[in-house]
């Protein structure tokens with residue numbers, strides 16, 4: 001096998017890195033790749049349980065406790081995927097704007113772990129924390145490829161800067177509106193996550209501050225809708241996460257994946273079984 005990859009998987013809010021790429025991360029962790037999950041924000045403005053409590057009681061909750069809870073949820077969820085490297089930068093997401101200190105923190109992580117692959121939100125996602133996180137990540141990649149006095153230095157490895165050979169953007173829409181309909185995301189890269197869908201489900205159910213949990217149908221509904229249809233159905237697998245590659249990939253020869261060739265050898269019955277399988 002090739003040298004293990006180092007993957008930096010970023011979500012604007014704590015749960016996003018897992019919601020959009022958790023199944024893929026579980027596969028890479030199991031293969032022996034180094035996966036780091038990072039979120040710049042506390043995600044506190046979206047602590048839905050606390051918002052409801054505040055609305056009902058009129059009493060402001062203890063913000064420190066809520067931040068600790070959100071961090072614990074992410075650490076627990078990552079552990080379900082076999083990922084122990086979790087970076088929770090802890091910035092307020094009440095009003096999300098690119099900030100130099102956040103960009104510098106992200107650049108520090110890039111300089112430290114030197115990711116070969118960065119996974120993050122679609123740059124034009126209409127959820128502000130998502131798009132801003134990607135803008136900051138691109139700025140951080142550039143910063144990390146230069147000299148930063150006293151800071152970890154990631155040598156330039158191409159036009160993405162740093163050693164990030166590739167950046168993958170999520171393809172799922174953050175909010176459905178006319179802007180997003182005008183910029184349709186056509187996946188370049190689809191990962192079959194059928195064998196990690198239960199791990200992803202267990203991980204997502206750790207986010208109880210956002211109405212996930214074993215007793216809640218939210219995870220099942222979202223995952224069947226997001227991972228179980230779309231790209232999965234078109235490519236004849238049961239569950240998939242899909243991405244858009246930032247750079248065209250470079251090969252020595254025209255590429256067809258071994259996995260795709262294996263899938264194409266299935267019988268029509270096996271294909272139908274894969275397409276219609278529901279695990280959740």
Ligand SMILES: [Zn+2]
Nearest residue numbers: 012013016127
């Ligand atoms: Zn989010």
